[in-house]
Structures are given as C-alpha cells and as structure tokens.
Amino acid sequence: MAWRSNLSRGVKELRFLFCQSSPASAATRDFVQKNYGEIKSLNPALPILVRDCSGVQPQLWARYDKGVERCVKLDGLTEAQINKKLEELAKSGKAI
Template sequence: MAWRGNLSKNIKELRLLMCQSSPASASAREFVEKNYKELKTLNPKLPILIRECSGVEPQLWARYDLGVERGIKLEGMTEPQILKALEDLVKAGQSLKA
C-alpha cells in the first residue's frame, strides 16, 4: 500500500461527497472513519475535503494538474472497493504526468 504515501505527488486535491445519514453513503462514511487519519498523516499538505449534504449521491473526486478532474460514483461500493477506486485515481494521476 505504498501508493497511499504518493497521493500528494499525483493528486492536487481529493474530495469525498456523501450524505450524513443515507444508507447509500454508509460505505463512504466507513471509508472516511477508517482511512482519513492515515491518508492525512502520509499526505499532510494534500487537501482532503469531506463534503456532506443531505441526500447527495456518494462520490470520490480527484483533481490533478491543470485542473483535470476525475470522479467515481461510490453508491453500492464497499469500503475496500472505495479504497481500490482511490488507488486507481492515484495511478491515473501518475499516467497523466507521463
């Protein structure tokens, strides 16, 4: 899981949108509870924004260089699947630099 320490090298900003109470956002809330502290510790200067809004569809967004953004809808995904989706966004950032 060395890619976790490379978030700030490949991503300029990470945003997580979710509802505070809906069942659709339950795994997104679980993801934040289990992973936020470690991700922030490994990437202290990376903005990791948690946006909560009633009824919003859970999504994960990554902003790269030059304002390029990629987003993933998280509804129906488990916490490990969200972690894999984040890893894929990090790898996408690497390929944008190449």
Template sequence: MAWRGRLSRNLKELRFLYCQTSPASTQTREFVHRNYKDLKTLNPKLPILIRECSGVEPQLWARYDMGVERYVRLDGLTEAQINKKLEELVQAGEALKA
C-alpha cells in the first residue's frame, strides 16, 4: 500500500461525507476510524476532512490541482472496497498530472 504515502503528491484535499447514525454509512465510519491516523501520518500536510451530516449518503471526494474534484459513492461498500476507491482516486490524480 505504498500508494497511501503518495496522497499528498496527487491530491490537494480529501473529504469523507457520511451520516453519523445511518446503517448505509457504517462501513465508511469504520474505515475512517481505522485508517485516518495512518493516512494522516503518511500525509501530514494533506487536509483530510470528515463531514458528518444526518441523512447524507456516504461519499469520498478528492480535490486535485486547478480545482478539479471527483467523488465516489460509498454506499454498500466494504472497507476493502472503500480502500480500492481511494486508491483509484489517487491514480486519477497521477493521470491528471501527466
């Protein structure tokens, strides 16, 4: 998972949006709880924002250079699938720089 250390090279900001109580957001909440410290340790200057809002569907947003943003819906995904979606967003950032 060396790509986790490249987050700050390819992203300007990472945002997790989810509901505090909804069953649809359970896996996203657990992913953030288990992985935030590691992501922040590897990328100390990267803003990693956590936005909790009642009733919102779980989403992961990535902001790149020039204000370009992409997001993925996380509803119904497992922790491994969320990790894969995050990796895909990092790879998209590498492609934007090319």
C-alpha cells in the first residue's frame, strides 16, 4: 500500500460522508475508524474530513487541483472494496 504515502501528491482533500447508525454505512464507519490514523500520519498536510449525517448514503469525495472533485458511492461495499476505491481516486489524481 505504498500509494497511501503518496496520496497527498494528487489529492488535495478527502471527504467521507456516512450515516452514524445505518447498516449501509457500517463498512464505511469501520474503514474510517481503522484507517484514518495511518492515512493521516502518512499525509499530515492532507485535509481528511469525516462527516456523519443521519440518513445520508456513504460516499467518498476527492478534491484535486483546480477544484475538480470526484465522488464514489460506498453503499454496500466492504472495507477492502472501499480501500480499492480510495486507491483508484488517488491514482486518478495523478492524471489530472
């Protein structure tokens, strides 16, 4: 997972959105709880926003240069799949 240490090279901001209690957001909540510390320690200057809001579907937003943003829906994904989506967003940031 060497890509995690280079996350801030292409991504300017990450935002995790999920519901505090819905089963659809459970994997996203677990992913954030287990991985936030490592991602932040590897990318200390990268803003990582965690927003929990009742009833919202789990999403991951990445902001790149020039205000370009991409969103990935995380509903029904496992923690491994969420990690893969984050990796895809990180790698697509290098292309922008």
